[in-house]
Amino acid sequence: MKSVSKISVLMYFDYREYLRDVLEAFRCSDKAFSMRALQESLGVCGSAFFARILDGARPLSLENAEILAASFKLNDLDSEYFKALVQFGNEKNVDRRETLLRKLISVRSHNKEYALKDSALGFFSKWYIPVLRDLLPLLPAGESFAKIGRMFTPGLKASQVETAIKYLKDNEFVSVDADGKFVVKDSLISTPPRVRSMVLRKYHLKNLEIDREVYDSFAADERSVSSVTCSLSLESFEKVRLEIHNFRERILAIAREEKNPSIVCHLGLQLLPRAKGGRK
Template identity: 25%
Template sequence: MKDILEYTSYRQYIADYYAERKAKSAFSWQEFASLAGFSSSIFLKYVSEGRYNLGEATAVRVATAMKLADYECDFFVELVKFDHAKTDAEKKAAYGKMISIAEAHKAKVLEGDSFRFFSDWKNPVIRELAPAMPGAKPLALAHACREKITAAEVSETLNFLVKAGLLQKDDAGNYTQTEKSVTTGPMEVTPVAVRGMHRQMGEFALDAIEGVPQAERHFSGVTLGVTHEAYNEIVQEIAECRKRVIAIATRDSAVDEVYRLNMQFFPMTNIKGLKK
């Protein structure tokens, strides 16, 4: 089975651990539960299936039963915290610790780079800005951003983008993009970071209403009554529109400014809730 540091779900790790032990011996869920100090023979089976949860204390017991020691035990506990976190802030904190544990032991957490990229507005903005300003030093890049950012933060962001393979730096100190666009893809953890970025960009959009001349920004909106079928069709239309916008933006290698496009379509009522 995979190393513990490659997992983002503690339930999957428990299931894989059991399957591996079962394939090699007469290992049972009852024996597994007993090793972890549970009276119910099927408790851990139900945990792996998502019916029951582990707490922080019981997570340590299960980790010990699986012979996870030191940083592996710590990582397993953070997996449990991540799974049970009620807010995005709690999830980000737990996942951040998972990444730190993995990096300290020369391992790479699945989705780690993607999670970090979408956790902060600085990453996508600097990724677009640096190639548009050849030879520019971090301080110049910082001054070019409308939102407050220091030269040190720019340097840290550039180092991360190069390390993650999202930018390339030549001998002259110029940056180029390895890919024209970056998307989340079908991942388990990254959406937590993406929701945080949506909040950041939403706040910047509010500031832009007053802080950016009208000739340099475009805001429009419409309020609609729709059916569920129409909603699905509109969402698909938005997705296609987004693809067309990306195609327009990426057909020319020159960049005059870095823009953010927020496409939002959300409910203003709760009619279904009233019907219930």
């Protein structure tokens, strides 16, 4: 079988998308290519083998992934990535999936192009990095790292601020203008939804932890905390989710229209089932 080196597996975080593109490339480049011949080389039966994998009806086993990697003539690095990609796609446990995601990113780091893309994921690696990005434009030029750290609740070390600012500059989330002031740049973090959700999971959990830690640090008029417990159908649950989304967009619109900001706030919105029962 021909090599598929022109289609880099390192581009993908979903093995089904990779297989779909590879099979399509084979069809376009090799008139003699047939799914039956490929399946025979894998030692699998059934004309719907790939169809069932691609539509999510069945997973690709690690054993078949190893055979495919050899059939596709993947080099050692790409083969390692492909097998980890299959494990990542099949894994149900959230913690093990996070470990596999770190492995994928580690393998991708051997390629400079992907290493640069993945470095942007670090934006959510620390709770204070998004806060710092919004804070920096509010500060005068030349503010010390130590002083900036004292503006946070809880406070940050000067070294944490210095490292975070370097990260924001290196990844073009902020820049410095001619007057030495920081300017926010509209950098986008473009990642597949599943990868983004994995990265955001720990970020959200850490923010919940920080909120609990600093709750008593603010007077009643410096915070707004409320909650509601209610019974919903699945249909109403989705309506509430939409309301939360629309509310979030309105908050962002208010922030965009702000002409004289002086504080950076974190607004957390959670909607979670606490009990299930009765009719759905």
